[in-house]
Amino acid sequence: MIRQELVKLLHDAVRQLSVEEGKVGFGDIALERPENLEHGDYSTNAALVLASKTKKAPREVGELLLAFLEKHKPKTIERVEVAGAGFINFFLSKEALAEELELAVKEGEKYGTSKSSKGKKVMVEFTDPNPFKEFHVGHLYSNAVGECLSRLMEAQGAEVKRANYQGDVGMHVAKAVWGMERKLAEEATKLQELEKLSLPERVHFLGQVYAKGAAAFEQDKGAAEEIAELNKKIFEGATEAAELYEKGKAWSLEYFERIYERLGTRFEFSYFESEVGERGKKLVEEGLRKNIFQKSEGAVVFPGEEYGLHSRVFVNSQGLPTYEAKELGLAPRKYEDFPYDLSIIVTGKEVVDYFKVVLKALELLAPELRKKTVHISHGMVRLPSGKLSSRTGKVVAGEELLEEIKGRAREIMAQSEGGLSLQEKEDVAEMVAVGAVKYSLLRIALGKDIIFDTEKSLSLEGDSGPYLQYTAARCKSILRKANEQGISLAKPRDILGLAKEESALLRMLYRFPEVVEDAAENFAPHAVCGFLMETAQLFNSFYHAHPVLKAEREELRDFRLLLVAATANVLSNGLRLLGVKAPERM
RNA sequence: GCCCCCAUAGCUCAACGGAUAGAGCGUAGCCCUCCGAAGGCUGAGAUGCAGGUUCGAUUCCUGCUGGGGGCACCA
Secondary structure, eight states, X not given: OHHHHHHHHHHXXXXXXXXXXXXXXXXXXXXXXXXXXXXOSEEEOHHHHHHHHHTSOHXXXXXXXXXXXXXXXXXXXEEEEEETTTEEEEEEOHHHHHHHHHHHHHTGGGTTOOOTTTXXXXXXXXXXXXXXXXXXXXXXXXXXXXXXXXXXXXXXXXXXXXXXXXXXXXXXXXXXXXXXXXXXXXXTOXXXXXXXXXXXXXXXXXXXXXXXXXXHHHHOHHHHHHHHHHHHHHHHSOOTTHHHHHHHHHHHHHHHHHHHHHXXXXXXXXXXXXXXXXXXXXXXXXXXXXXXXXXXXXXXXXXXXXXXXOOEEEEOTTSOBOHHHHHHHHHHHHHHHXXXXXXXXXXXXXXXXXXXXXXXXXXXHOHHHHHHEEEEEEOOEEETTEEOBTTTTBOOBHHHHHHHHHHHHHHHHHHSOTTOOHHHHHHHXXXXXXXXXXXXXXXXXXXXXXXXXXXXXXXXSSSSHHHHHHHHHHHHHXXXXXXXXXXXXXXXXXXXXXOHHHHHHHHHHTTHHHHHHHHHHTTOHHHHHHHHHHHHHHXXXXXXXXXXXXXXXXXHHHHHHHHHHHHHHHHHHHHHHHTOOOOSOO
16 A cells, blocks of 8 residues: 555655654654645655754755655655645655556455455454344444444454344343233233234334333332342243243344344344353352452442442342343353454443443453453434433334335435336335435444434435445446446556546545555544545546546546546445445436 | 543534644525436535643643533343
8 A cells, every 4th residue: 555655665764864863753753644635645744743853943854854755755656845834745646546546446346455454353242232122223323333343344354253242131121021921911912912913013012011111110119029020030041921031032133133134234143141141150259259359238349449440230139140240251252152353342332431340350350351352332322302211212213213214215216217126216225224324323433422313414415325325326327338338447548637626536536445444443434434425525526527428538538437437446345344235226 | 429421613523733624414596408416516604611731732631611421239
């Protein structure tokens, strides 16, 4: 990649200078891409940084660096200059740009991938919905982030396994099963009757009984005791409610599978809290002997205060492992299944403080696992009217949201002819809906809350997934027409005298691999979104300003067609990294 | 009360400590006899407050204000 070459050159230049000037570190020296193309394809603040350390004028340092850079510049660089306050700007040569363009076309689906993480084993845990509870936009968010991170790591050559961790035991389950028992009794219905219902209806039923149980738990002391007792029974596996439990869990899981299918996620590993509880409890007992944990009021707690965190209960006074202990049991279990170099856990940020405690405990119990583990948290999904809550029923169900957007996509397609069959239209509507939802979630930097307004923020135009899909489809349409007319992709020839729209697009496209690498390194899906958005905008400006197939000259036509082909690749590959499909037509 | 996160245009979001703070929506207009108008073009419009560090601060530090999350047997 061009950037790596430049960084090396730049460091050489600085080193050569620092022999004369004394010690200067590389810490603050950056090589970035300027927003304004007049400032080159790459730019560095090296002279400014060095100037303050050597007490010289920035431009003077700049000239010194420039002398070295000009002497050693690779042929990918046409020109180097000192500008502004002392920035050093690099301009790529036409040959280098032509080469990159050709690469972007030739590499096809591989464009944007690298081998920098080849051989690295990565496990990514995400989505983590709980059986018996609703799959809402929060889960959709976690899924979009986790799937995107997985794909970004894969694009760096890593071997990635996706894991899903689901709470099939615990109070929420007890509440739902208790609610189930009650509701069946009240309505004198049998479980067998319920099984005749459709899957969504059964899942809806589960949502209702959970709400019922949760409400009773808070309002009715007797019910609360019953639920706690039921929780323990479910945990031990032996209960008269076993059938209700098993059925409910199965319905939930089947339903989740349906959603993963739509979202394009396949989990290699599926874990349940019920599977890791015992193991976690043993680890806690072991830790108790090592004085890592303490007994307190009949429970086993981790004294987080000693480490600047807060203390938390790992095994409750009933002797049951809490979520914290289960998480402790999960880590080694994952490692046995897949000896990872890196374990990424994606969750909402409401559990960050709690995760710090768990990871601290893990550090003391199994430091080698802790070192390989990273917790990535994303912001909360909030409605304009306030926060989501499954207890109050103020949630946006994941599938309802997809259906709503899909409906809007159908309306738009109904207005344009397009010549698509009914089935094709349905497929496209699905792709657009998933694309719109995923993009709207991924475009925001992780850690920030998302104000989710289904009316406004989930747009099918402007800064949206469908805009990218539309632009990609437009590119493909031109390529199809070229193919029909017997025009094939040539090698880039004369690219002198480019119009500004052509030049801007050309100088944007080759950055794609760098952007992907950065996004993977920084766990930043939104960086990919931003880049694709800019690229699509540049393409559309270019498209409106210059005819491709009807270009004035054949050479120009061939060159523009390459721009179209490269844009098509970058957009489709980028969308794929986001976990979004790009339709051929829409 | 303590801890963590956040604050940029009317709204939703960008901007490795750098050059004129970028987009989308909305708003005022313009562009389909030309490869796809889910599109393009032109306007108006923003860094919560007060200090500090720095050649340079939306970015780093401190305080304040406002919002969100968490703080022992839920996850």
